[in-house]
Amino acid sequence: METEMNNTQVMIPGFVEQVNTIAANDLPVILAGPKDSGREWIAELIHDLSERNERPFLIINCITSAAYPALVELSQPIRREFAELQKLADEGLLESIRGGTVWLNNFSELPFEEQEQFLPRISDVLQCRIITGLSKTGGTRSPHEQLAVIPEKNTLAIPPLRHNKKTIQFFLNYFLAKTNLEWNREVPGFSEEAMEILGNYAWPGNLYELRELVRDAVFLGENGVPVAPRLLPAAVRSYQSHDPLFLKKAVLKAEYDLICKTLYETRNNKRKAAEILKISRKTLYSKMRIFQDSNSYQSENQDSMA
Numbered sequence: 001m002e003t004e005m006n007n008t009q010v011m012i013p014g015f016v017e018q019v020n021t022i023a024a025n026d027l028p029v030i031l032a033g034p035k036d037s038g039r040e041w042i043a044e045l046i047h048d049l050s051e052r053n054e055r056p057f058l059i060i061n062c063i064t065s066a067a068y069p070a071l072v073e074l075s076q077p078i079r080r081e082f083a084e085l086q087k088l089a090d091e092g093l094l095e096s097i098r099g100g101t102v103w104l105n106n107f108s109e110l111p112f113e114e115q116e117q118f119l120p121r122i123s124d125v126l127q128c129r130i131i132t133g134l135s136k137t138g139g140t141r142s143p144h145e146q147l148a149v150i151p152e153k154n155t156l157a158i159p160p161l162r163h164n165k166k167t168i169q170f171f172l173n174y175f176l177a178k179t180n181l182e183w184n185r186e187v188p189g190f191s192e193e194a195m196e197i198l199g200n201y202a203w204p205g206n207l208y209e210l211r212e213l214v215r216d217a218v219f220l221g222e223n224g225v226p227v228a229p230r231l232l233p234a235a236v237r238s239y240q241s242h243d244p245l246f247l248k249k250a251v252l253k254a255e256y257d258l259i260c261k262t263l264y265e266t267r268n269n270k271r272k273a274a275e276i277l278k279i280s281r282k283t284l285y286s287k288m289r290i291f292q293d294s295n296s297y298q299s300e301n302q303d304s305m306a
Helices: 015-023 039-049 082-090 112-126 165-183 192-200 206-220 244-265 270-277 281-305
Strands: 002-004 007-009 029-032 057-063 071-076 101-105 129-134 154-157
Touching: 015 039, 015 154, 015 165, 029 039, 039 057, 039 101, 039 129, 039 206, 057 112, 071 082, 082 112, 101 112, 112 129, 165 192, 165 206, 244 270, 244 281, 270 281
Parallel strands: 007 154, 029 129, 029 154, 057 101, 101 129
Antiparallel strands: 002 007, 057 071
16 A cells, blocks of 8 residues: 555555455545446445444435535435434434444535535534545546545545456445345355356446346345346346447436436436536436437337337
């Protein structure tokens, strides 16, 4: 590990090894990667591997725009505005959710003055480890300026899953273990044939897509029986790297998933969602309509082929 003043940067090879190293210390963590890379799942993984894993993993959404004042609210496991949480903390009622790890969603989008205001309050009220993400669309602010309010931190760059078989296998096992525990199942893993298919797949939806695949496989699978290729999605089984339409459809799907996630975080406020995504409301509506039309077209084709 190479240490620089005011910033601890992990320099060992291998993403999984970096995660393990970061989980072993208690510094704040900055995850650098696109919003659709599944940064909150990486944050939860770091929490699960850390000494704080017996305390809660919390998600706080930070929303600000020219039209709306900053909103900081706990969204997992409950939805409460932070001002209300602070009041409950003053009454001594937050002990059950203190001492864990907090993923601060969209924190780098807040103005520096609001970051300075909220960060110590969050740390004081929840007595937690902070993990947040670095935005690549920070406007005129450099990456350093976006999160200058956190002077001492770990920084972790999230690589794409594509053709990274070691990382793919690690997250398949991780999400499999969590899903088995959550649903009281005992699906032991994936067959060799299924693993070969998954290792060669392009994963345009990154960790979101991989996690949903695992959860579907556990739901459809049998206890004690490895997941066979027939339980994988058709798009994964039939993937061919030279398919010219695959990338176009995959990008469209990834965009739509990100839009849906942002709409959920903003409680379906389309103006706020468009500002967070840095697109106009007209573009937001257009992208949603394109995806809906694409789904209708695919459904009609499937019906006609049946």
